[in-house]
Amino acid sequence: MSAQTQSHAISRYPVPALEDLPEDIRSRILAVQEKSGFVPNVFLTYARRPDEFRAFFAYHDALMEKDGGLTKAEREMIVVATSGANNCHYCVVAHGAILRIRAQNPLIADQLAINYRKADITPRQSAMLDFAMTVALDAQDITDEDFDALREQEFSDEDIWDIAAIAAFFALSNRMANFTSMRPNDEFYLMGRLPKEK
Amino acid sequence: MSAQTQSHAISRYPVPALEDLPEDIRSRILAVQEKSGFVPNVFLTYARRPDEFRAFFAYHDALMEKDGGLTKAEREMIVVATSGANNCHYCVVAHGAILRIRAQNPLIADQLAINYRKADITPRQSAMLDFAMTVALDAQDITDEDFDALREQEFSDEDIWDIAAIAAFFALSNRMANFTSMRPNDEFYLMGRLPKEK
Amino acid sequence: MSAQTQSHAISRYPVPALEDLPEDIRSRILAVQEKSGFVPNVFLTYARRPDEFRAFFAYHDALMEKDGGLTKAEREMIVVATSGANNCHYCVVAHGAILRIRAQNPLIADQLAINYRKADITPRQSAMLDFAMTVALDAQDITDEDFDALREQEFSDEDIWDIAAIAAFFALSNRMANFTSMRPNDEFYLMGRLPKEK
Amino acid sequence: MSAQTQSHAISRYPVPALEDLPEDIRSRILAVQEKSGFVPNVFLTYARRPDEFRAFFAYHDALMEKDGGLTKAEREMIVVATSGANNCHYCVVAHGAILRIRAQNPLIADQLAINYRKADITPRQSAMLDFAMTVALDAQDITDEDFDALREQEFSDEDIWDIAAIAAFFALSNRMANFTSMRPNDEFYLMGRLPKEK
């Protein structure tokens, strides 16, 4: 198969068979499958480039799975808002699902993907997203005033790095997803929308 | 109440009580409530200006409820894609719900709201949305070539007017919704996402 | 005739004969002809779609013909400035004529169409146009600060709705005029430019 | 007087008295006054900087007063269309007047200032303005294909230089006019609009 868009293909590029993958990558994919019940297509899309796969997910985990001044839900808010601004269908749908679950809020992802200024968030989260959007769209314009606005909301310098690094990492991720026409798994669309889901 | 954003308010502007409305407007609102089970907030937001309410919904119905070369689902596709481009939270959420139901497709609205180039649509629908986006974002640049591209997909001149007029009408609607911070009803978010809904 | 641009055509679309129009539409057109001495092409362009014609002009009149905190000249200022920003030739020329007459100022329309920051207007009118331009071009970014700036100039919340609604309505109108290549009547260009005209 | 905008001031900067000007500049101004019946404000605005005055008008005359493949009216078309795109009130009004007279067409300037795609011009003039707009707004993107499109319309390489140079010169002029808030003389607004004017 060549790198053409195909109806409902996972990616423009061929996806390797699980049994052909290096052991560490296969293990990670099987683990996520066991936990989620399916394999998110981002894993299959990147698997054909093992070194890039390892670096991508190591970077992702370093930013998204850590503790710190931002909650995990807030980290996902940054992903969803900036991915919406970058018109990245995969990231909005997949991380929208994770955000709904982590925030236990079925509405928040759709709000943030379209216009974070209209979302049910706190002023502190609004300042966080103002800055994340600047990193995503106008990083060349960042000045000390941007830092001041975050410190007024009691973000530490480490928190500010986290906000910027998440927005910057998804600048990469959004571009790769749009380039490969990465398709979000159908499962993501409904996740976290029903009242009783954890 | 003054025109300030309030957490979870329907609109920046006060919303009139049903019993204070002119008869024709109250009737229309009660009819939609009976059909949908709730009153979409766009009706309440516009109700304080009866003449604008009447003109707005007359225009809406003339474009969205008619028969013709475009299906009703296709008309909603135009709304969702252009409202996404205009960052209009209300229209994406409310018309996304209607689109899911009319297209009997739980995925299509989220796809179109973020990046219509990645959506599960036909080449003809893609040409339709290319033109709708030009009307929404760059109407000053329209040339005969834009019409030619649509005719190649067998759109009639009346279909082309419909596409343009829907994109133009929601240019108005998106701006009013963003201006008033019109809040989509919670009910819309889940509509049309579950397999058994009609 | 098909929907192609033709030299000096009124519109890309055929224009119906007056005698083929529904009675209410024909009456309105005859009334405006009697008052103005000619039929502005916007009436002829919309007449082929009677329901859209009725809704369009009902909406227009609800916003432009009312009394309130904005003078009729100020309402036309909003039209001319936002139509210039949207590169809408019909609306700038036709509403420029109306503005010159209503403001009894032969210079104001050309000033506002090109750069309202250089126009002979009051600071209050300048604030009005700042907001109208935000609605026209960046409605997704509107915040409470935009409302505060208008209230400082003593605009009421109803005035602010009027400003926004006019800018939003002409977002629709400008797109339809650019889509149809609607041609302004030659009469408009000179109206209100000569010293003795009323 | 300091460089503040003043109601109806000619410029943000003080304007020198004619008798204080160097002889060559005073002579040029008196000559234009005799020919036109008034002194266009661009002369008074630049007069305070004699060397810049001389260079500016020498450049202007080298491009605008010459013979060649472009008519003088076509040269003014480039000025009006690009000055509209740059939101330069002075140049649109002053050169709009000159264009009306040179083209003996009372409508053409208002058409070109707002949207040259809707103007009563030939396909050759349309290609000329396409290129002039690229020079004005996106000169970094010019490629051989832009030259090919002009040669197809039988523009010579010298004509192409003229088109580009006029658009580039008014990139300078538009910025100076916007910077100084240069005010067009009231006389310009009506010039060339009445049927019997030469």
Added chain:
Amino acid sequence: MSAQTQSHAISRYPVPALEDLPEDIRSRILAVQEKSGFVPNVFLTYARRPDEFRAFFAYHDALMEKDGGLTKAEREMIVVATSGANNCHYCVVAHGAILRIRAQNPLIADQLAINYRKADITPRQSAMLDFAMTVALDAQDITDEDFDALREQEFSDEDIWDIAAIAAFFALSNRMANFTSMRPNDEFYLMGRLPKEK
């Protein structure tokens, strides 16, 4: 030291001492110092976040140090052109130096950083940079036609992935450098400009 811009600081954030770093990071830094004669500031800036440091450089090396259809100089061309478009001072200066050395061309980096359309490159390299710029600036718009244009220049699908992945990775890197105000080492400015350097 807090995260403020300081004159000539390496970064807004404090830089750790080499002896405080994890062994693998210290070793990598010492190795690059031995090879280059100095420590590029990107290593010091990222060192305070060891997990991000490891992922960042693993990703970088996977894309930039590999063999394949693109030469190492061509990979650096992508970096310099897209970093120029993103106004990233660090990446233009540091990777400009590497490009000059790898291409054995003292002029090429300054050309690509400002306007790759004016650079001394082949048509194949020009197509490569057209696509890299689309990934950097408009990834949401990528279509099959973009792939076709690259295949016409005999790029393989793996080459195309490399082009996109490099542009996407530096979308991240440029944003982090602008966020941290990462300062390029003085040594980079002159590297590769003198005739006898290897």
Added chain:
Amino acid sequence: MSAQTQSHAISRYPVPALEDLPEDIRSRILAVQEKSGFVPNVFLTYARRPDEFRAFFAYHDALMEKDGGLTKAEREMIVVATSGANNCHYCVVAHGAILRIRAQNPLIADQLAINYRKADITPRQSAMLDFAMTVALDAQDITDEDFDALREQEFSDEDIWDIAAIAAFFALSNRMANFTSMRPNDEFYLMGRLPKEK
């Protein structure tokens, strides 16, 4: 030779022989050759249009060679920063060389060409460049507040005119250089980068 881009051509347009030039132009070119050791290609590119050559360099000298509140190095800073924003390869390379020599700083030109916010400049110079960039990119938006910001940094009204006029003049120059594909002489790239150059 026709106006096509040729590898390493000085310009898309033919360049006249020195002996065919008018005496004043030949003298100026020989003088600059004697002083610099080579003839900058801008002289050769403009020489084919003697009147434009004379006006262009007269304007240039009136702005760049004068004394006043801005140093000559500061004038070149404006050129390099705005030419970078306009993606003008010739002006960045040629004036970058002049700036390095006038500022006796081998780093400053590369900093300003890519992102002046990251350059080693004073707050006063930063305010100067903020305004120059507004003139270059958004002159239509200039207001009294822009003047106030400069006066706070003790720029006189004459200094402010100089800043604006330099940015406006290079708006012309950048467009002509991009239009003609004017090639910077190889000599410029290294000038002012070595420690002992004057």
